[in-house]
Amino acid sequence: MTETVIDQLLARAAAAEEAHKWIEAVALYEVALVRSPDHVPAMLGAAAAARANGDHARAVVFLTRADRTAPGRADISSALGEALTATSRLPEAAVAFERARAAKPLDAGLAARLGAARLAAGDAAGAVSAFEAALRLDPAEPRALGGLGSALAAAGRPLAAIEAFRRVGEPRPRADRAAALLALGDMAGGFADLDALAGRPVWATRLQAWDGFPLDRPLLVWAGSDPLDLAAFAPALPLARSLVADLVLVVPKPFVRLASALAGVSRVVADNGDIGEVIDEAGAAASLVGLPHRLGLTAGSFASTGPLLAVEPMLADRWSARLDLGRGRPAVGLVWGSGIGLADFTPLAGIGDLRFIALERLPSAMLARSSSPSGWEVAGASVRIEHPGPDFEAGIDARVDCASLISRLDAVIAIEGMPLRLAGLLGRPGVALLPAVANWIWRIEGSKTPVYPSLSLLRQVPEGALAALLPEAIQRVRGMVRG
Structure with a gap:
């Protein structure tokens, strides 16, 4: 052509x-x-x-x-x-x-x-x-x-x-x-920017924006779809509750049950449900991420003074019995991923004074039958990592199983994520394995954060591997469970 x-x-x-x-x-x-x-x-x-x-x-x-x-x-x-x-x-x-x-x-x-x-x-x-x-x-x-x-x-x-x-x-x-x-x-x-960025649901336009002053009617607080924000801003809820007649938290349906156990919350409703009656009773509305700005919180006041989350005793008893917790060796919850894989746990294989238990729901291909109390462990791991079983976190209510199990563990070692923050909300001892650039709640330096004071922080060094923090994490956990 x-x-x-x-x-x-x-x-x-x-x-x-x-x-x-x-x-x-x-x-x-x-x-x-x-x-x-x-x-x-x-x-x-x-x-x-x-x-x-x-x-x-x-x-x-x-x-x-x-x-x-x-x-x-x-x-x-x-x-x-x-x-x-x-x-x-x-x-x-x-x-x-x-x-x-x-x-x-x-x-x-x-x-x-x-x-x-x-x-x-x-x-x-x-x-x-x-x-x-x-x-x-x-x-x-x-x-x-x-x-x-x-x-x-x-x-x-x-x-x-x-x-x-x-x-x-x-x-x-x-x-x-x-x-x-x-x-x-x-x-x-920072809180002013977050408050301004928070999307306002259509229903919230029917209510005046809360100005942080005392309110003799219920306050409606809406949370976004990210559960990490729910955990990060939980310390502001009791402070807001002290200024209003009632505090009603609006969350995505899977988190209603978990959010109902947060300190400072009078009632929780699903964001996809009929909240017309609640709106009629309320006097004002605010976003969860906007609460610290409305309250004028500072670095010193935005801190946890005690556990911010409770668990259901019967559910905690269920997982404790399933894993035979509270007897024998201390049990340590593990969460990996994002820089730490199963192969990185090889140095833990010779540790005999601690039990390790996975805190995430895993696909069936990653589970294997074992002689552990629950009958399950993580397949292919070089160290025995027990697992609660295929029905762990299988319900429609997100993270209630994880929170209940953490409440009965002796400590946790976890990367950044919801299980780590649940341990902080519960006031349980643990070690946070943080990347070199971490979320603001972990600050830019130091081994503690006022948001979750029960946790000890380990930070990845530049050009270093996150898995390199594991030996020090084990030493800190030993000090926690022996103390």
């Missing part, structure tokens, strides 16, 4: 694009590629039409082909990075943007796009480097100005992050800025 015919096909494809006939355009470009397999403009045209049609995965195929056919072209690598980002292939997107920047090292926009890709892929330090490079090339590069603060916050550099946010002069509340402020101890600023 002659070049003239190829040009005609490309012209027809362009006309189809003009008419928003994306599928027809892709088909015409493909016909051209059958006849001229190395025709890069046809590949780029097909990719653009596919992306316009929402088919980003197909665009990746065309752009990958173009990138291999004409390596070293920044426009192709950049377009591939955008398409990979749209398909959530974030590490690959960052690599594509790195190739684009290598081809055009003086392009500030490409450096900024690389920073955004690295940040989305979880490489916060790499994102900081790319954003800073972009700003050296162009101090006004908008994407770099907007992203540097977020990257610095994610990299565990909250002070530098706040300075970056201030330089931009962004007046809107931001979740990453809130996290940085809280990590630095600026509770007023």
